[in-house]
Amino acid sequence: MPNPELLLASKHSEPMASGHSLCAGCAAGVIVRQVIMSVEDPVVVANATGCLEVCTGVYPVTSWNVSWIHNAFANVAATLSGVESAYRALRKRGEIPAREIKFVAFGGDGGTYDIGLQSLSGVMERGHDLVYVCYDNGAYMNTGVQRSSATPLGANTSTSPAGNLTSGKAELRKDMTAIAEAHGIPYVAQSSPGYYMDLMHKARRAFQTKGPAFLNVLSPCPLGWASEPTDSLVLARLAVDTCMWPLFEIAKGQFSLTYLPLEKKPVVEWLKLQGRFRHLFQSDHQNLIDQIQSGVDQNWQKILERAGSAVPSFAGPADSDRWGY
């Protein structure tokens, strides 16, 4: 039986055309296409200020073949909640055709974890029927790679510099997926474009969910990660295979691990392909690497305990069909 997401994607019109000015190897565009192509219904896209917004609508052209709004940096979720509420009211009053329309917001980690958190929290608490997708590249890439609360420990950014006095970012990253989950919304998931079927399947489930859905998607960034553009999807996969970025979903409170790496790789394999961690290998920073590894291990252990007996099996063809591995 053909995979429903791939079948749909093959017939889907192009939501975001090429010709945009995202960097070579930027995962944001890949994520947007995979997310929107996983749903049949027309979508309204709201875009927080950030790389995606700046690079996809440069005058006088636009990449977007769908309705699109950009407001400010802090309020993409609030803006879309206004659109969604108005749509419901207009539809109820019969002033627009009773046609199903989906609403999706895209924000980077700055617009989601930091300045946009309050706005997103309000949307999740009020229960608007929309999907919020964070493309998490782990820093403010659009303004010149400043650290964000999504930046991993030890990463060099322009405001968490690695030098004689500091060793990159000194703090751990914020667990935004857990914050979304704590709102008790019906669907929360973490995904990666490296496992594209995982992402498309989750996006589809998010769109099918009545109420707010939150997708946290890792988005490799050659500029900010100082990595090779050709390594972006390699990094997107390695993040999962090192268990640095586990893939899971929480649907109506039910936790499911959606991918179990066959072999859990050491996190250095992910770190060493990125220039932002170069200093960890050049000077005596083994303790920091150990700290990063033990943070990953502890988190992974918690995830495994949560998944319990529901850990996916690789041997099962049903699973690999479902998730496309």
Place this chain on the structure above:
Amino acid sequence: MAKAAIDAGCRFYAGYPITPSSEIAADMSHLLPRVGGVFIQMEDEIASMGAVIGASLAGLKAMTATSGPGFSLKLENIGFACMAEVPCVIVNVMRGGPSTGLPTLPSQGDVMQARWGTHGDHSIIALAPSNLTETYWETVRAFNLAEEYRAPVILLLDEILGHMSERVELPDPSELEIFNRVAPQVPPEAYLPYATSGSHVPPMANFFTGYRYHVTGLTHDLTGFPTEDPEITEALMRRLDAKITDNLNGIIKYEETHLEDADIAIVAYGSVARSARVAVEQAREEGMKVGVFRPVTLWPFPGKQVAHLASHVKGLLVPEMNLGQIVGEVERVAGSTPVVPLNQANGQPIPPSGILTALRYMERK
């Protein structure tokens, strides 16, 4: 600017990335740890301004830097700093607006926002340097004024100054005149945080020094506790205004070029003043008698000086990278002297040729 801030004694920076001011944050993140200072990147603009206020109350000279959209978000807290009299420095590297506007292009569109952006009656100090050496000196002066008057001081730059490179001559930091907030001379039990004697500025006790007092954005009496008493409220409002408006000589700074024999004066500030000076050189070659009045202190506006100037010239030309903001202040004091606005709000600098064309037009009339 980052170096000037540190030389002026700034030891705390809280900010949020925004073009075209992010370079200041990046520099501060490198420089502050070397002098035992604190750099924090906050989660948004509102938080940045909040942290600056907290750090200043705690006793560090504190600053933040931003641009239009971020400045809009900081304004509530700037009003708090006015009301609670918290010294701090806010840099706004102006870009085209409103909203996201033109992130990488210059503007002077926030001049009135700097003056009246936060709600309620208040006086404010805003400085607008026009080259990098002056940016250094005005940054130092901004910290001094903030400390002297216990007030937020706004530095208005624009994207041109924010991103330009030019030769600068910087002083030996040990030779700078640095003003530090006046500490209370009375023991903690006798301290009235908002009582003044002699000047309009109350002595300021830093946290951790044994002085306890109430800090609030509510209208308050001499103890700092909230009150709605009409007499106390009126007195507070008058004093907050008077501490700036009664000290104009200590705050206002301007530069006059070729004004001695001028028939036409250009009033220009910030990077536009650079074009104005070139235009004046060219106009003088054509035989026109023109000069430049350049306010370095934009707020409080040097109205008295411009009024005096207006009475000696036949016309005033006010070029601005906005749709006309400071020109209103000029018109207010110009009397019967004609005031000609020259406005451009398209993200492009106003070239000397544009100013020269306007001068020729005024000369013919």
